[in-house]
Amino acid sequence: MFSKIDAMDVEGFLSNLAENVTFQFGNAPALVGRAAVREGVVAFFSSIAALRHEMTGKWEADDITIVRFMTYYTRHDRIEVEVPCAVILHHAEDTLIDDYRIYIDLAPVFAPQLRDKPAAATH
Known part of the structure; x- marks a missing residue:
């Protein structure tokens, strides 16, 4: 699934989600349903040039998966920014994700x- 996200493949990403999924990205309001998630993800992808994830940890217990990443975002000005994150996923009985939280x-x-930091003042 994260390779689909890194490819900015919205439909490929959505294929992992239950129709009634609850999706919350950071401190943004939760989105409910695939259509709302599609709209939110398309808007977010338009705000960046690219992204990639490097998994740094994964834990599973019953129907919950927790994944820790270092995420690299490429801005439209081509600057790459590194940001840590954690994702908590709840899998429904059909294994699709019905609750998706990104911290x-x-x-x-x-x-x-x-771009250019001012030179230090000298006395």
């Missing part, structure tokens, strides 16, 4: 970047 701080991705 991340996206502020660094959208923060203004200083």
